[in-house]
Amino acid sequence: MSSYQDAFRQSVDDPESFWLAAAQDVEWDTAPTRALDDTQAPSYKWFPDGTLNTSVNALDRHVHAGHGDRPALIWDSAMVPAKRTYTYAELLDEVATFAGVLRDQGVVAGDRVIIYMPMIPEAAIAMLACARIGAVHSVVFGGFAAKELATRIDDAQPVLLVTASGGLEPGRTIEYLPIVEQALTLSQTPPHTVVVKNREQIPGSAADYKASSAAWFDWNALAADASPAEPVSVAATDPLYILYTSGTTGKPKGVVRDNGGHAVALTWSMRNIYDIAAGDVWWTASDVGWVVGHSYIVYGPLLAGATTVMYEGKPVGTPDAGAFWRIISEYGVKALFTAPTAIRAVRKADPDAEELKKYSVDSLNTLFAAGERLDPDTYEWATKVLGRPVVDHWWQTETGWAIAANLRGLDPMPLKAGSPTVPVPGYRVEIVDGEGKRVEADTEGNIVVRLPLPPGTLTGLWRDDDRYRRSYLDTFPGYYLTGDSGFIDDDGYVFVLGRSDDVINVAGHRLSTGSMEAVVASHPAVAECAVVGIRDELKGQRPSGYVVLKAGVDIDPETLRQELVAMVRDQIGAVATFRDVTVVEALPKTRSGKILRKTMRQIADHEQYTVPSTIEDPAVLEALREQLGG
Numbered sequence: 272m273s274s275y276q277d278a279f280r281q282s283v284d285d286p287e288s289f290w291l292a293a294a295q296d297v298e299w300d301t302a303p304t305r306a307l308d309d310t311q312a313p314s315y316k317w318f319p320d321g322t323l324n325t326s327v328n329a330l331d332r333h334v335h336a337g338h339g340d341r342p343a344l345i346w347d348s349a350m351v352p353a354k355r356t357y358t359y360a361e362l363l364d365e366v367a368t369f370a371g372v373l374r375d376q377g378v379v380a381g382d383r384v385i386i387y388m389p390m391i392p393e394a395a396i397a398m399l400a401c402a403r404i405g406a407v408h409s410v411v412f413g414g415f416a417a418k419e420l421a422t423r424i425d426d427a428q429p430v431l432l433v434t435a436s437g438g439l440e441p442g443r444t445i446e447y448l449p450i451v452e453q454a455l456t457l458s459q460t461p462p463h464t465v466v467v468k469n470r471e472q473i474p475g476s477a478a479d480y481k482a483s484s485a486a487w488f489d490w491n492a493l494a495a496d497a498s499p500a501e502p503v504s505v506a507a508t509d510p511l512y513i514l515y516t517s518g519t520t521g522k523p524k525g526v527v528r529d530n531g532g533h534a535v536a537l538t539w540s541m542r543n544i545y546d547i548a549a550g551d552v553w554w555t556a557s558d559v560g561w562v563v564g565h566s567y568i569v570y571g572p573l574l575a576g577a578t579t580v581m582y583e584g585k586p587v588g589t590p591d592a593g594a595f596w597r598i599i600s601e602y603g604v605k606a607l608f609t610a611p612t613a614i615r616a617v618r619k620a621d622p623d624a625e626e627l628k629k630y631s632v633d634s635l636n637t638l639f640a641a642g643e644r645l646d647p648d649t650y651e652w653a654t655k656v657l658g659r660p661v662v663d664h665w666w667q668t669e670t671g672w673a674i675a676a677n678l679r680g681l682d683p684m685p686l687k688a689g690s691p692t693v694p695v696p697g698y699r700v701e702i703v704d705g706e707g708k709r710v711e712a713d714t715e716g717n718i719v720v721r722l723p724l725p726p727g728t729l730t731g732l733w734r735d736d737d738r739y740r741r742s743y744l745d746t747f748p749g750y751y752l753t754g755d756s757g758f759i760d761d762d763g764y765v766f767v768l769g770r771s772d773d774v775i776n777v778a779g780h781r782l783s784t785g786s787m788e789a790v791v792a793s794h795p796a797v798a799e800c801a802v803v804g805i806r807d808e809l810k811g812q813r814p815s816g817y818v819v820l821k822a823g824v825d826i827d828p829e830t831l832r833q834e835l836v837a838m839v840r841d842q843i844g845a846v847a848t849f850r851d852v853t854v855v856e857a858l859p860k861t862r863s864g865k866i867l868r869k870t871m872r873q874i875a876d877h878e879q880y881t882v883p884s885t886i887e888d889p890a891v892l893e894a895l896r897e898q899l900g901g
């Protein structure tokens with residue numbers, strides 16, 4: 272099969288043969304005889320009678336094929352600084368040993384394990400070790416505070432938590448152990464065991480937590496006594512991981528990923544979307560705490576037998592805006608995948624790309640971007656300085672891999688600034704209006720995907736089928752609601768314009784304004800509030816808080832701002848980047864009491880807007896216009 276059109280058509284006309292053919296690139300314990308199980312529609316299962324082990328596909332099979340000496344993971348920390356390369360044989364050894372540690376601690380298939388780690392190889396090792404024994408990992412991004420960690424612990428109910436003594440951010444160290452201890456105290460269902468990877472740069476060790484409710488152990492001490500664990504064969508439909516992501520409420524959504532569909536889809540994507548084959552060097556500059564890190568720092572490249580680069584550092588300031596170019600030249604990276612915000616940060620620090628002249632980036636074929644819209648300005652700049660294709664592609668935590676992309680390994684197409692190109696095979700993307708009717712080309716609407724979604728996409732929300740259906744399936748029956756709005760042009764190119772709900776995207780990090788509002792509203796001076804994501808030149812969006820004070824409260828606005836910023840930082844984490852607070856007289860609402868956040872954002876972003884006819888008091892909006900900068 273050569274062309275995109277052929278592949279797409281087959282994927283929708285005959286998904287059985289399309290995905291069973293793709294499944295042949297995966298090593299099964301029991302090969303599936305069927306691709307799709309639609310008996311429980313609108314919930315679907317892929318490869319219902321297949322069994323496999325994901326870590327075997329990521330590691331053992333390459334070693335067995337004679338590639339044990341090939342680099343599997345290159346860790347490069349600009350923060351320590353330090354470098355280390357693991358061959359496939361070495362990584363397998365580490366993973367099997369840590370899987371033995373988990374087994375010795377009583378973790379069995381189906382148990383949940385929380386991984387709260389910085390960007391060190393042990394994060395990937397812990398993930399793969401869970402996969403090896405059939406345990407379900409849930410990685411929590413290191414930038415989240417104790418309360419967010421506790422919320423995820425309470426939902427996933429893990430038996431064990433893996434962490435490290437801390438992370439390194441420019442100019443400061445983040446000590447994880449006090450955060451973990453606090454999260455255990457806040458949690459209703461704390462794990463019985465905590466395993467700590469000690470980093471010599473950061474104080475704190477398992478021994479300091481003898482009085483804790485959980486038993487704390489040192490990673491190295493346990494590993495020294497453990498024998499390697501054999502892989503456990505699991506059903507293709509068994510969960511591989513839960514990854515929490517922001518919804519519109521304060522409670523995160525636990526996206527569940529299966530084993531079989533995930534392995535098939537990611538293997539297919541490495542070749543067809545990214546044009547990466549065994550032995551190629553691939554680098555995703557993201558964090559293992561996000562879906563991009565799960566799919567394309569850890570699983571995708573290893574499933575493909577490629578070499579994955581794991582980078583602890585920032586695009587700028589660690590030490591300079593040449594950091595990305597150094598890594599590409601040092602390791603011969605063939606393709607880099609990062610977020611547009613990172614490219615904007617490099618451009619801001621080094622607009623003429625002077626740093627690039629110091630390195631040879633000849634190995635680089637393509638720069639991939641996702642996580643937020645690749646704005647045309649950034650696209651043009653990156654294309655100009657690199658002289659290579661800069662490829663936007665669009666996806667979400669829920670889908671786990673790209674919904675729309677320019678398929679570089681299948682049929683590279685002309686690139687259009689502002690568009691992630693076309694729907695990926697398996698995804699029947701459509702645009703519908705508020706009533707669920709398809710709209711014409713070039714007309715903006717809700718972006719939906721006709722069911723079933725392809726393999727590798729979410730199988731549900733962890734133990735919350737109701738929310739799964741409400742969030743994604745009920746709005747437009749027969750479709751998956753992406754939560755994004757956009758249009759498809761006459762050539763079939765998809766344009767994603769932004770979220771149609773209250774989820775915001777700050778520096779490529781998906782955050783919920785609802786959870787920030789809950790924190791802000793808990794301040795004793797605040798009667799009510801709205802947090803709105805407004806446009807930010809560097810970070811894409813930034814949260815901006817509008818608060819109404821309780822009657823009779825007299826507080827200096829700057830003092831209030833500082834207190835609210837500290838509260839959000841303490842309860843959600845620094846990553847929320849909450850800095851703006853404006854005290855207002857009243858918030859604009861509909862007659863049913865819904866705050867008009869979208870209209871507020873449109874005014875702040877100087878976008879065209881229509882005042883909803885259901886507005887309770889138009890004068891409130893009028894009074895607010897100036898404060899919103901409109």
Ligand code: COA
Pocket residue numbers: 412413414415438440441445556557558561563585586587609610612613616641642777778779780810844845846847848
């Ligand atoms: N642990 C603890 N704190 C963290 C953290 C982590 N893992 N990651 C970020 N933070 C902190 C930062 O130190 C910063 O703290 P500060 O307010 O004290 O300065 C705060 O959270 C905000 O971080 P961020 O928005 O990331 O800003 P930054 O200035 O540190 O970096 C970029 C800016 C653009 C370089 C960075 O956001 C980036 O590389 N983004 C890409 C994101 C990405 O990969 N997304 C995944 C989709 S591809």
Ligand code: AMP
Pocket residue numbers: 516561562640641642643644645663664665666667668669691753754755767768769770776779780781
């Ligand atoms: P996350 O689940 O963190 O990956 O965030 C998913 C959301 O990020 C999507 O719903 C979009 O709003 C946004 N997003 C991701 N990639 C793109 C892209 N290439 N173009 C536009 N928006 C994107």
